Amino acid sequence: MSQTVSRADFDQFMVPNYAPADYIPVRGEGARLWDQQGREYVDFAGGIAVNALGHAHPALVKALTEQAQKLWHVSNTLTNEPALRLARKLVNATFADRVFFCNSGAEANEAAFKLARKWAIDTAGADKHEIISTTNSFHGRTFFTVTVGGQPKYSDGFGPRPQGVTHIPYNDLAALKAAISDKTAAVVIEPVQGEGGVLPATADYLKGVRELCDQHKALLVFDEVQTGVGRSGSLYAYMEYGVTPDILTSAKSLGGGFPIGAMLTTEAVAQHFAVGTHGSTYGGNPLACAVAEAVIDVVNTxxxxxxxxxxxxxxxxxxxxxxxxxxxxxxxxGMGLLIGAVLAEPYKGRAKDFMTAAAKAGVMVLQAGPDVVRFAPSLVIADADIDEGLDRFEQAVNEVAGR
Structure with missing residues (x-):
């Protein structure tokens, strides 16, 4: 028997590491959501750039229900057809030769950073283990990924951090030149900093990073958890820049709302993850891979x-x-359908106010730090939904601006 639940149940039963909105969505269709009271919202948040095809997309519902009637899970002592089909499609569509599946962006990045260090130590010895990342970056919430991420607010308070991680300013090639050395195993970059403010890299910067990595025999890792699977306007953002990484991580839009992550890499680098070196109990889950395959089939056109x-x-x-x-x-x-509205000086620090006012007006948006309102809607959102959502958002802007 089902029980009625409310927002108050969160405060009573859930660990208080989130502060969710005061309404609970219960149904979605396309770019629209409805809450417990039947109130409708235009969804420009997309589950934080996850719902690539909106809510209840027919292709995803079909893929999930058909697979659910066949096979839900097998251990990684076996493989399965959806995982193999998805891996082949990702390899055929990208620079990569090999794919590792997991359950989230953090896990994909954890795998990428471990693989980069393993490759470096195997090929050049224990001294070559350093990782260079950028300030205001975000790479996940495991202890390793939060350390590589360049936002101390997420990594402070948990005791000693993994060593060998350096942070430098984003879009600053001179800073990388000063920091990189032959001890560098990898440089980790988001082509567009998502949580850090929807800030795209410049083409010259990424090309320069690639050249410096080559000079110092370091791997270039692109975190495309937020920018990947069409979000940028190309299947992956590296294609927009014409700069190819050695390792790429993908999640969020890849599953269209079903949890899945992937690490893509070259043949030479992949060989350093020999049998038993790394794993994931649910990685390559048939349900997740069937849904992700459907996402790729729709988006990559x-x-x-x-x-x-x-x-x-x-x-x-x-x-x-x-x-x-x-x-x-x-x-x-921003780039593609990852867009940031940077607040002017009088409104600095008030992104949450815009987000709250938007929900009141019937449209869901995000923030990317305190100074940027972020939009990450469905990649197939109808123009009419865009216009309606922006009409509602304009009401919210006028309210916050006191107009």
Whole structure:
């Protein structure tokens, strides 16, 4: 028998590491959500860039239900058909030769950082173990990934951190030149910093990072957990820049809402994860891989990718006009359907206020730090939903701006 639950149950029963909104969504369709009271929201948050095809997309529902009637789980002493099909599609669509499946972006990054160190130590000895990351980066919440991430607020308070991790400013090639050495195992970069403010890398920066990694025989790791699977307007953002990494991590949009992560790499690097070196009990789960295969089949088409670029322009032009009219935003930036409205000086630190006002107006948005309102909607969101959601968001902006 089901029991009625409310937001108050969170405060009574859940570990208090989150502070969720005061409403509970119960149903979704496309780019719309409805809460317990039947109130409708336009979803520009996308489960934090996860719901690549919105809610209850027919292709994903079909893939999940068909697979659920066949095979749910086997241990990694066996393989399975959905995992092999998905791996083949990812290899055929990218630079990669090999794929490792796990359950989340943090796990994909954990695998990437472990593999980078294993490769470096195997090929050059124990001294070659250092990892260089950037300030304000975000790579997950395991202890290793939160240490590589460049936001101390997430890593402070847990005791001694893993050693050999250095942080330098993002988009600053001179800082990398000063930090990199022959002891560097890997340089870890988000092509667009997501949690750090929806800040894209410059093309010259990423090309320079690639050259420095080559000079010092270090691996280049792209964290594409947030930018991957069409979010940028290409299947992966590295394709936008023409800069190829040695390791790439993917999650979020990959499963369209079903938990899955993947680490993609080259043949030469992959061989350093021999049998028994790393693993994941649920990694390559048939249900997850069947859904992710359906996501790739829908997203990796010229029509959908071109649509993402067009929708980017629709968002940016309207948000820019809002900023000009109200003075709330000093810049609108991002790539594809990962967009950040950077708050102007009088509104600095108030991203949460915009998020709260937006929910009140019937549209869900995100923040990326205290100074940026973030948008990460479905990649196939209809133009009519974009317009309706932006109408509602404009009401929220006017409310916060006191207009």
């Amino acid at each position: 010229p029509e959908v990718l071109a649509g993402i670029r067009a929708k980017h322009e629709r968002f940016v032009s309207r948000l820019t006009a809002m900023g000009d009219k109200t003075g709330a935003f000093q810049q609108v930036r």
